[in-house]
Amino acid sequence: MEHKILLKESDIPRQWYNLAADLPTPPLPPLGPDGKPISPDMLAPVFPMNIIEQEVSTERWIDIPEPVLDLLYRWRPAPLRRAVYLEKYLKTPARIYYKDESTSPPGSHKPNTAVAQAYYNKEFGIKRLTTETGAGQWGSALAFACALLGLECKVFMVRISFDQKPFRKFMMETWGANCVASPSTETNAGRNVLQETPDTPGSLGIAISEAVEQAVTDPSGQTRYSLGSVLNHVMLHQTIIGLEAKKQLAAAGEKLPDIIIGCAGGGSNFAGLAFPFTADKINGANIEIIPVEPAACPTMTRAPFAYDHGDTACMTPLLAMHTLGHAFVPPPIHAGGLRYHGMAPLVCQAIVEGLFTPRSYHQTKCYESALTWARTEGTICAPETSHAIAAAIDEAEKAREEGKEKVILFNYSGHGLMDLTGYNAFMTGKLSDYEMPEEEIRKFTKDLERMPKAEMRKSGRW
Amino acid sequence: MEHKILLKESDIPRQWYNLAADLPTPPLPPLGPDGKPISPDMLAPVFPMNIIEQEVSTERWIDIPEPVLDLLYRWRPAPLRRAVYLEKYLKTPARIYYKDESTSPPGSHKPNTAVAQAYYNKEFGIKRLTTETGAGQWGSALAFACALLGLECKVFMVRISFDQKPFRKFMMETWGANCVASPSTETNAGRNVLQETPDTPGSLGIAISEAVEQAVTDPSGQTRYSLGSVLNHVMLHQTIIGLEAKKQLAAAGEKLPDIIIGCAGGGSNFAGLAFPFTADKINGANIEIIPVEPAACPTMTRAPFAYDHGDTACMTPLLAMHTLGHAFVPPPIHAGGLRYHGMAPLVCQAIVEGLFTPRSYHQTKCYESALTWARTEGTICAPETSHAIAAAIDEAEKAREEGKEKVILFNYSGHGLMDLTGYNAFMTGKLSDYEMPEEEIRKFTKDLERMPKAEMRKSGRW
Structure with a gap:
């Protein structure tokens, strides 16, 4: 068995996948200062029109321009790897695959x-x-x-x-x-x-x-x-992760995974892996899809689904999402990429629909998982990625207890070579866990009551 | 054209190549404190006997044990890449290939x-x-x-x-x-x-x-x-680099390269790439093979070929090599991996034979090359690797001036993500060049006169 499942450059996906085309209920539109849906041209001072068109598109497949493919080829297709050493260490019957997004020059999926x-x-x-x-x-x-x-x-x-x-x-x-x-x-x-x-x-x-x-x-x-995250066109561009992973799982002789995991700050690495498989779930496949966030910044697991600004100074349109409030200043945990007050609207709509089952972890548990990973699989992951690894380990242990040969797929969103101070803080006992107190959440989300209501019909299928 | 030439795991070389079998003149033996060649058992307190056997072996091919292959599979085979963007930037007719050893979890060939x-x-x-x-x-x-x-x-x-x-x-x-x-x-x-x-x-x-x-x-x-370098068994283990590169160049439709380049501190990444091709040169192929060192620690280009200790306290046997003297303390330049006073004996013997043509560069020239690389090819190289890139750029420019379609192959020995203070020092104008003064070299190499003479016959073929 090959440890890495590689694609040729000629096998790279040539279209991005747009989940907005398949969501059972239509996404709620961004709203302007007047509480009315904004028109594309209102975004024109911020984004170029070709990106705005992607942002509002409901086409299922969008072509990747050749020059963009030429840029992606510098590090893509990214490897799909099987964590055989971790499996052995955990004595699990589960097969754990991970998409390795750490191989880009900057070291992540971004x-x-x-x-x-x-x-x-x-x-x-x-x-x-x-x-x-x-x-x-x-x-x-x-x-x-x-x-x-x-x-x-x-x-x-x-x-x-x-x-x-x-x-x-x-x-x-x-x-x-x-x-x-x-x-x-x-x-x-x-x-x-x-x-x-x-x-x-x-x-x-x-x-x-x-x-x-x-x-x-x-x-x-x-x-x-x-x-770099949150907006629809960003999720769209990241779907190349999941589209490649699908081809690679098939090449490894696997059907669809049973469990898909990604850490989520603004949502883009999770969405990139999960959205192409979410289409299968909408069409009836039995897949558990788990976005993981820190307990210190519990957007998906504890914050309301509401209209809110993406920034502190209220310059952005209102987006319908799980939000801790735009004035929220998260505690300085080491997974800096998971400290955003909001979450990608497309991810949130799928959560409200019941398609995803988010969970949260404390950072010490995540660093423990990162050390287990480093000493079995051999690589040093980003603190953000350790949240996905912690969940993958939990699911692999559950599969062992249940005696089930599950296929677990997670996104290895980045390496941690630039984040070793966090590892040092953990290894020297200097990291503490922090769980956002209920009154803090109430304080920062109180203002949301004055916003337009984010009312979403649910299909009730999940 | 694929930008990366990948091998399957099943294509990995299954034997290491030992240059000692093919050197035109036999290597000079290590000497003990009495000035006589040491026997393998004298090394037994330092190394295990299975490694000592490799150290003294003159077998051409040595099998890689299956469990070692299983460890290597975690990141190998390593990609061979073509630097098409640098070629375009330099407007060179040369085709520049590099073996990417930065993909291992610790980030280098080591x-x-x-x-x-x-x-x-x-x-x-x-x-x-x-x-x-x-x-x-x-x-x-x-x-x-x-x-x-x-x-x-x-x-x-x-x-x-x-x-x-x-x-x-x-x-x-x-x-x-x-x-x-x-x-x-x-x-x-x-x-x-x-x-x-x-x-x-x-x-x-x-x-x-x-x-x-x-x-x-x-x-x-x-x-x-x-x-981690210098000794014969280390060079041996590194030859997997050049052996993979040979298969990959063939897959890219290339014959043997015209020029091979690697940076050299103790010599192992250079040897790993160059030795399998050195065999071709010994057999008549026309290849220029260039080890590159810093002008601040000019072992190959300015130090005598002599018997010397590998360490400061004179605990190691005497090795025949280019050496600045075992008491030499190099200036604190940023390419920390190129600050060794000696050089691998096998590399040195090939230099004395005329098989390699070493050169040295100043660190600011190397950092300039590293920035050019980062802004064209897109990756951030180790300060050591920048020496190889500087030489590759020089050779590509020479090919342009000569109007020749040369094939240049160099070893991208590691990434520089842990070495960004050096980049910052360079970009803020804080790096100075240092060329070892002649009197410093004389001072540290004076003691070598009391050592046994390293007298090597040359075949005179190069």
């Missing part, structure tokens, strides 16, 4: 959408992209994509990560990007936050406000904003 | 020998390995191998790297190893150095002394020492 977004912006005549980054994975990915396409790149990096992870900044600079800590003094949004809370660790919500502000206020009109 | 050495030690009943590490690549690789095989691992890390690269230590600890700064207070060798020079940045020579001392003085007899 470049899948970064190169597509940079391409569409360049096609539209844009010269400069702004963005935010939490743990630094997304900022690195966009810096990488912009370097390949010759675009300028400006990254607002959440202060706590900026301080904890200087190497991520060096990485972005190696690819020619400009990276500053957020909140910064470069924008109104940043200056306002700094005035009120000079010592803030920052948040993705604040950094998004800064990046959007700098894009829409560029008088040349040649700057746009780029988002 | 695990190729680490898993083999850990396996042979375990087979021999050894429970614990000691070693030294410079930049941290080798220490991580041995920690990784020991984790997979359940051996204890103790790493003496050169002080300057220990301080500059705390993340490498966390990495080794994640794989369960114990890592201390060298010189340490745990050994006589370390204590002696600290007494004389408490502020020393350390050196590989000192760290080797410490690791060897701790192995040979373990009263249980269950500890051995493991070396």
Whole structure:
């Protein structure tokens, strides 16, 4: 048996899959400041029109342009691997497969959408992209994509990560990007936050406000904003993960998996793997699909499904999603990529429908799983990815107890080579668990009552 | 055209290639304290006998044990890639291929020998390995191998790297190893150095002394020492790189390369790629083979070929090699893996024979090449690897000037994700070049005059 299931470049999927075409109930539209659905042209100062078209599309399949394929070929198709050593260690009858998204130059799944977004912006005549980054994975990915396409790149990096992870900044600079800590003094949004809370660790919500502000206020009109998760077109670009995995599972002689797992911060790596299989579930396949989040930032498992802004300064449209409130500042846990107050609307709608069964874990359990992984499978995973591994281990142990030969598939969303301070904190006993108290959630979600109601019909099939 | 030339696991080479079988003149033997060739059993306190047998073997092909293949499959076969974007940027008619050894979990070629050495030690009943590490690549690789095989691992890390690269230590600890700064207070060798020079940045020579001392003085007899470069068996294990590359070049429709390049500190990544092709050169093929070293530590290009110890405390046998003297403490340049005072004897013998044409580069030129690489090919290379890239760029430009369609093959020995402080130092103008002054070389090599003479007959064919 081959340990890695590889595809040739000529086997790469040539279309992305759009879950919006198959959701049993239509997604709720984004709303403008007036509480009415926004029109595509209202997004035009923020995104180029070719991306906006993808954002609102309900076509099931969307062609991947040849130049984007040429960019993806630099590291794709990504390997599907079987975790035979972990299986043996766990004495499980389950077969554990994982899609290895850590092989991209920036080290995660993020470049899948970064190169597509940079391409569409360049096609539209844009010269400069702004963005935010939490743990630094997304900022690195966009810096990488912009370097390949010759675009300028400006990254607002959440202060706590900026301080904890200087190497991520060096990485972005190696690819020619400009990276500053957020909140910064470069924008109104940043200056306002700094005035009120000079010592803030920052948040993705604040950094998004800064990046959007700098894009829409560029008088040349040649700057746009780029988002690394949450939005429909980002989920779309990530579906290449699951589409490749399907071909690879078939090549390994497997039918559909019984269980699919991904960690979820904004939702994109989870969606990328899960959405192509969600179509099978909608068509009757028996698959348990599990997005995993930290107990410290429990969006899917404990927050209301409501209309809310994607950023702190309320510059973005209202999105229907599970949200802890746009003013929420999550505690500084080590999985910086899982500290977002909201969640991708497409993921949330599928949760409300009952298609996904989210769960949350504490970070010490996740690091324990990461060490087990490093000492059996041999690789060092990102702190975000450790949430998926923790769930995969739980499911493999359950399969052992049940005596069932289940097929488990999870997304190995990134490596942890830039995140070793977290491992050190765990190994030296310095990490504590934090579970968001109920009153904190109530405090930050209270404002949501003043928003338009997110009322979704359910098909009731799951 | 596929950008990556991949082999199936079933296509992995099943034997290592031993250059000692084909060198036109027999290698000079290691000498003991009495100036006479040492016998294999004199090495027994340091290495297990199965490895000693490989060290002295002159068999051309040596079988790779199945369990070692099973360990190698975790990341091998490694991709051969073509640098099409760099070619385009340089407007060169040359075709530039590189063997990507950065895909191993520790991020370099080092695990190729680490898993083999850990396996042979375990087979021999050894429970614990000691070693030294410079930049941290080798220490991580041995920690990784020991984790997979359940051996204890103790790493003496050169002080300057220990301080500059705390993340490498966390990495080794994640794989369960114990890592201390060298010189340490745990050994006589370390204590002696600290007494004389408490502020020393350390050196590989000192760290080797410490690791060897701790192995040979373990009263249980269950500890051995493991070396990541220099010795014949290490070169042997690395030849899987070149053997895979040969199959992959053939799959890409290429004949033998015109030029082969690798950076060289102790020599193992260079040898791993070059030795299988050196056999072709010995048999008449026209290949230029270029090991590249830093001008700050010019072993191959400026040091005498002489008998010298591999370590500072003179605990190792005398090896015939190009050496800057065992007391040499190299300046703290950023390519920590290229700061060794000696060079693999097999590499040196081939240099004396005229089979290889070594050259040296300054570190700023290398970092410039690394940035060009990152912004064209898209990946961030190790500072060591940047030396090979600098030479590949020079050769590609020469091919352009000559109007020749040359095939250039180099070894991409590792990624630089753990070495971004060096990139930052370069980008902020803080790196200086250092060329070893002639009087420094004379000072450190003076003692070599008292050693037995390394007199080698040459075939005179190159």
